[in-house]
Amino acid sequence: MSSTKKDASAGPAASTAGPRGRRKLSPMAREEQRAGLTLLSPTLVLVLVMVVLPILWTLVLAFQRVRILNIRTAGIFGPYTIANFDNVFSSSFFTSLATTLAYSIFGTAGAIILGLIAALALRKPFKGRTLIRASMLIPYVAPIVAVTFTWSTMLDPQFGLVNYWGKRLFGWEESIPFLSERARDVSFLGLEFQLPTALIAVIVFEWWRSFPFAFLFLTARLNAVPDSLEEAARVDGATPIQRFNHIILPQLLPTMAMLSVLRFIWTFNSFDDIYLLTGGGGGTEVVAVTVFNYLTARGDIGAASAQALVLAVILGVFVGVYIKFFARKEEVS
Amino acid sequence: MAVPVETRRPSSPSRPPEGSRWTRDVIETKVFGILRWVVIAGLVLVTLFPFYYMFVLSIRPLDSLLRDPGSLVIPFGELDWGSYVSILTPQENGGQGFLKFMGNSALVALGTVLISLIVAIPGSYAISRLNFFGRRQVSGLFLAVYLFPSILLAIPLFTFFTRLGLRGQLVALLIVYVAQVIPVTIYMLRNYFDTIPTSLEEAAALDGCSRLGVLRRISLPLAMPAIISNGLFVFMIAWNEFLFALLFLVNTRPNWTVSLGLSQLAGSIEVPTTVLMAGSVILTLPIIIIFFAAERLLTEGLTAGAEKG
Numbered sequence: 001m002s003s004t005k006k007d008a009s010a011g012p013a014a015s016t017a018g019p020r021g022r023r024k025l026s027p028m029a030r031e032e033q034r035a036g037l038t039l040l041s042p043t044l045v046l047v048l049v050m051v052v053l054p055i056l057w058t059l060v061l062a063f064q065r066v067r068i069l070n071i072r073t074a075g076i077f078g079p080y081t082i083a084n085f086d087n088v089f090s091s092s093f094f095t096s097l098a099t100t101l102a103y104s105i106f107g108t109a110g111a112i113i114l115g116l117i118a119a120l121a122l123r124k125p126f127k128g129r130t131l132i133r134a135s136m137l138i139p140y141v142a143p144i145v146a147v148t149f150t151w152s153t154m155l156d157p158q159f160g161l162v163n164y165w166g167k168r169l170f171g172w173e174e175s176i177p178f179l180s181e182r183a184r185d186v187s188f189l190g191l192e193f194q195l196p197t198a199l200i201a202v203i204v205f206e207w208w209r210s211f212p213f214a215f216l217f218l219t220a221r222l223n224a225v226p227d228s229l230e231e232a233a234r235v236d237g238a239t240p241i242q243r244f245n246h247i248i249l250p251q252l253l254p255t256m257a258m259l260s261v262l263r264f265i266w267t268f269n270s271f272d273d274i275y276l277l278t279g280g281g282g283g284t285e286v287v288a289v290t291v292f293n294y295l296t297a298r299g300d301i302g303a304a305s306a307q308a309l310v311l312a313v314i315l316g317v318f319v320g321v322y323i324k325f326f327a328r329k330e331e332v333s
Numbered sequence: 334m335a336v337p338v339e340t341r342r343p344s345s346p347s348r349p350p351e352g353s354r355w356t357r358d359v360i361e362t363k364v365f366g367i368l369r370w371v372v373i374a375g376l377v378l379v380t381l382f383p384f385y386y387m388f389v390l391s392i393r394p395l396d397s398l399l400r401d402p403g404s405l406v407i408p409f410g411e412l413d414w415g416s417y418v419s420i421l422t423p424q425e426n427g428g429q430g431f432l433k434f435m436g437n438s439a440l441v442a443l444g445t446v447l448i449s450l451i452v453a454i455p456g457s458y459a460i461s462r463l464n465f466f467g468r469r470q471v472s473g474l475f476l477a478v479y480l481f482p483s484i485l486l487a488i489p490l491f492t493f494f495t496r497l498g499l500r501g502q503l504v505a506l507l508i509v510y511v512a513q514v515i516p517v518t519i520y521m522l523r524n525y526f527d528t529i530p531t532s533l534e535e536a537a538a539l540d541g542c543s544r545l546g547v548l549r550r551i552s553l554p555l556a557m558p559a560i561i562s563n564g565l566f567v568f569m570i571a572w573n574e575f576l577f578a579l580l581f582l583v584n585t586r587p588n589w590t591v592s593l594g595l596s597q598l599a600g601s602i603e604v605p606t607t608v609l610m611a612g613s614v615i616l617t618l619p620i621i622i623i624f625f626a627a628e629r630l631l632t633e634g635l636t637a638g639a640e641k642g
Contacts, residue, residue: 036465
């Protein structure tokens, strides 16, 4: 925000108002000050009242014994307690935190890699590319309820398509309940190990759902890579892999880093996908789903707030990283 | 130009020695040339297949699905639009009443678009153009709001609207949606205002236009593409939203949105899968239409900041 570009774009007022030091005092600058705040005030009021205040209220609720039943009698200056945090530091919370981390890390990494592959494959123009590019974005914009429902139908053990063809083509002995099974023993090359079936299913769904986002941003970045660089490398005899490693990848890395943090934050928060696919069953209960269950099924607002708060603190660190390294940089350049 | 070429290899691929046409460069180019098409075909199949499946199931009769779940083509005679009739018919006539749910969704989504634009246009203009105390902090605040989990917000808002007795009302949902989309709206519009040259506004100001006059006559018309794409984007967010609809409206069936209706009915045994697939198609179709109508606008708006980064 405070970049040089900004100051330059504020040109008319600043230049007519004279030297920098006197700008704050000049009537023109004061008028601008007032106009700015006036134009912004509706937005600001709305965000403060509907977002910031509620979040602060969560802070209060987390330290109170509030349940759905006594919701009307609970006050702001209520008797405070830290009992709610007992729930947070129970073992089940750490289990769901670990699940959330696994889901976020694998989900984010896979989605970005897929997005990168898609962006590279669709880089050179061909007939129909525009249409294919657009279709590639549909999973990301389609309503979450419709796509999770379609996926759970496809993966259904009874009449799901995946199990039907799995049994016929790959010789599966029985239907695999992808969205409800906690773990499955697998032997591969003589090695026996367990795979968390449902967790893998929701991660694969996350790849499908959010690779378009990475694809979109990486395509935009690829378009900005000057052709001359690659042309020069080609003339010098660099092979496609070398050109990718030494020319394309370095240019994409900042975008990929930005995407990693951004997608990680969103996946870490995500509630809809898992709630709709598995309801949190089969070892897929992420923190957001736990919080939701405390809020609705148990009606324990205090405990839900405490857990949400811990989630928010962890997330605050990531948001801080994002703002420090990416948001400002983007605004300056 | 610092292009790293492997120097230890004597034969540079640009000048292949006689007889050895199979250099690394040629092989890689050939392999990737083929691989590229395989990848494209695979990706198209994977992204679009679930939507095709959704559609096929929605027009198959239920017994045919149960008899032959693996089939992906519909025998022509079997085509059955009954699922659509059943899902759209009002509940009192024996259907699922999705027409009503679509009305609710449209109402909330359009309301969100309208209010968020009215509030955010002046706000984003101020952040982009005007120099005032606290501008940086305000931008930071919006970004933080944008990135924070909605589940955190859900708890106090749920409590708040329950206490007010507004929880089952569409208007509660509308207020929450507006607050949720404002940061995105501000961000997208501000980026666009940044790209409009100030000289145009200066000229208008010199000609005696007031600040609001400049905004209305110069900046707004120029920003129209961004405003439209943002409006569509907000519509899509509000139409697709699920968590708050579930939290607020689950007990008041007449006020359900399409997303909520579909998710609630999916849990019940009485409603056949084919009918729910028709519901999925109905929920998805408006979004796909909007998306293809405004694809270029939307993607440009979304990635507005990316090329600079």
